[in-house]
Amino acid sequence: MMPVMSLYERLKETYGHQNWWPADSPFEMMAGAILVQNTNWNNVGKALARLQPDLSPERIRAMTDEELEERIRPSGFFRMKAQRLRAFLEWFESHGDDVRALQQVETDVLREELLQVKGIGAETADSILLYALYRPVFVIDAYTHRIMNRIGYQFPKKYNQAQAFFEEALPKDEALYNDFHAQFVRHAKEHCKKKPVCEGCPLEPECEKQI
DNA sequence: TTCCTGAAAC
DNA sequence: GTTTCGGGAA
Numbered sequence: 230m231m232p233v234m235s236l237y238e239r240l241k242e243t244y245g246h247q248n249w250w251p252a253d254s255p256f257e258m259m260a261g262a263i264l265v266q267n268t269n270w271n272n273v274g275k276a277l278a279r280l281q282p283d284l285s286p287e288r289i290r291a292m293t294d295e296e297l298e299e300r301i302r303p304s305g306f307f308r309m310k311a312q313r314l315r316a317f318l319e320w321f322e323s324h325g326d327d328v329r330a331l332q333q334v335e336t337d338v339l340r341e342e343l344l345q346v347k348g349i350g351a352e353t354a355d356s357i358l359l360y361a362l363y364r365p366v367f368v369i370d371a372y373t374h375r376i377m378n379r380i381g382y383q384f385p386k387k388y389n390q391a392q393a394f395f396e397e398a399l400p401k402d403e404a405l406y407n408d409f410h411a412q413f414v415r416h417a418k419e420h421c422k423k424k425p426v427c428e429g430c431p432l433e434p435e436c437e438k439q440i
Numbered sequence: 441t442t443c444c445t446g447a448a449a450c
Numbered sequence: 451g452t453t454t455c456g457g458g459a460a
Contacts, residue, residue: 269444272458285442305456313447350447370445393441414445423443 231435233279233398237405240412243431244419247411250360255328256362257284259321263313264304286318286326313348315393316367317428320346325417336364350390358411365403368410372417379421381437 231239251270252258257277264273267436279300283289289297299313304310320342331339336358343354351369358364369391377384377391384393397404419428427433 231448265444266446267444268456269458272444272456276456303457305458306446306454307456309447309455348447352446358447368445372445410445417445 233395236380236432236435237399237409239414239431240416241408244412244415247408247409247415249407250356252360255361256286259317259357260314262360263317264301264310265346266306266310266353267314268305272303273307276301279303289314289319290318309348313346316347317349331362336362336366339364340366351392355392359403359406362423363403365396365401365406367392367399367406369395370410370413372413372421375412376402376413376417376421376432379425379437380435381431415431 248310250258250259250261260280261273261277264276277284278412279302280289283292283300292300294311297314298307301307302311303313324334339362340354340358342359343349349357355366355368358366359368369388372393374384374386385394395406395409399409416432420426421432427436
């Protein structure tokens with residue numbers, strides 16, 4: 230079976246560095262992490278564009294529920310996500326609405342706090358830690374499971390175990406975790422889709438096609 | 441019709 | 451373990 234690092238290298242050779250997360254600021258990244266839950270990024274882009282003129286914690290808090298819901302409507306689950314954004318903003322305010330303040334806090338503490346926020350689960354919490362705060366935390370998602378299972382790894386189903394699998398197999402490297410997860414997303418959208426597109430797949434030699 | 445960088449409630 | 455939340459594009 231292919232070493233985990235070789236897996237990354239193969240994907241990077243194929244797709245190139247992915248340069249994640251696509252956001253202009255840490256705050257936009259964190260908002261995007263909530264909006265993108267079970268939704269394609271194209272629709273999140275529309276929602277962020279509609280928020281853009283008022284994309285700050287204060288301006289969003291000042292909106293009525295109806296206003297906020299209307300802005301983020303294109304991202305789907307808009308009523309739920311409006312409340313999730315508000316819950317996140319409440320937590321952010323407890324740190325002074327200040328990303329620099331967050332950087333003074335231990336990763337494990339931040340992770341536990343984020344998991345207490347209603348609407349933020351393990352994947353969203355870790356995405357924020359990695360892509361907004363540059364902490365070396367490996368993000369696991371549905372794509373990760375799909376790809377790892379298809380190429381024949383005995384891959385843990387539980388989030389924390391799946392995460393440990395990568396963090397124990399790889400150096401504790403934030404930049405590596407950043408691009409590795411991005412490569413998985415790219416590969417899942419390009420080839421390892423729900424209905425696999427195996428022609429030209431860079432992992433073809435390794436894949437057991439146990440779909 | 442299907443699928444999308446999930447999480448909470450049931 | 452299963453259902454719910456949802457618009458947008460293929």
